[in-house]
Amino acid sequence: MKLKRLIFSIGVFFSLFPLGFLWATSQNNPSSEDSTIQLTSDRMFLDERKKTVVFEGHVFVKRSDITITADRLYLYGKQNERITMEKPLGDQLDRIEVEGNVRIIQGNKVASAEKGIYYVEPQKILLIGNPIISQGQDRISGQMITIYLKEGRSVVEGGQEKPVQVIIAPSKGLTEKKGSK
Numbered sequence: 817m818k819l820k821r822l823i824f825s826i827g828v829f830f831s832l833f834p835l836g837f838l839w840a841t842s843q844n845n846p847s848s849e850d851s852t853i854q855l856t857s858d859r860m861f862l863d864e865r866k867k868t869v870v871f872e873g874h875v876f877v878k879r880s881d882i883t884i885t886a887d888r889l890y891l892y893g894k895q896n897e898r899i900t901m902e903k904p905l906g907d908q909l910d911r912i913e914v915e916g917n918v919r920i921i922q923g924n925k926v927a928s929a930e931k932g933i934y935y936v937e938p939q940k941i942l943l944i945g946n947p948i949i950s951q952g953q954d955r956i957s958g959q960m961i962t963i964y965l966k967e968g969r970s971v972v973e974g975g976q977e978k979p980v981q982v983i984i985a986p987s988k989g990l991t992e993k994k995g996s997k
Contacts, residue, residue: 852879853877855875855877855889856875857875857876857889867893867894867895867910869890870888871888871889872887873888874887875887875889875914881923883919883920884921885918886918887915889912889915890912890913890914891909892909893908893909894909910935910936911933911934912936913933914932915931918932925951926949928947929944929947930944930945930946938964938966939964940963942962943961943963947961949961952985953983953985954983955981955983956981956982957980958978959973959974961973
């Protein structure tokens with residue numbers, strides 16, 4: 817039962833704050849203060865021909881109670897469109913990638929990986945490179961974690977070198993009952 821709750825929490829965790837969700841919700845409700853996205857980095861590059869925007873060095877993204885840090889953040893435009901400052905950025909994106917020391921934090925929920933990719937249209941997130949998701953003392957890791965937001969499901973893949981590992985701490989109610997006997 818606790819494993820099902822952890823897996824459900826992982827899905828809920830990512831449905832609440834993937835990078836694309838940050839942009840999508842700010843576009844849907846631009847007047848809301850909670851929708852404001854703060855994004856800082858050491859450098860920003862816009863290449864209209866390649867349809868990319870790159871934020872590099874000490875990347876920090878904050879929206880409400882969600883914080884994302886990484887070494888680099890890439891915004892990729894849709895295939896037949898150039899990224900311009902004339903249209904809302906969220907309407908122009910195909911995918912968002914974060915790379916290098918990726919950490920996504922919301923309350924006691926933390927996801928880390930070397931790379932995270934959010935595909936806007938299918939609403940799919942890939943965490944690659946030692947991905948770990950934890951909530952409190954519970955954690956799950958593997959070689960790659962895929963979250964299908966529309967479908968409300970997640971897949972954690974492992975292999976011989978890096979199998980799927982799940983650590984579930986006993987709930988407080990169970991440890992208190994055992995201690996009182």
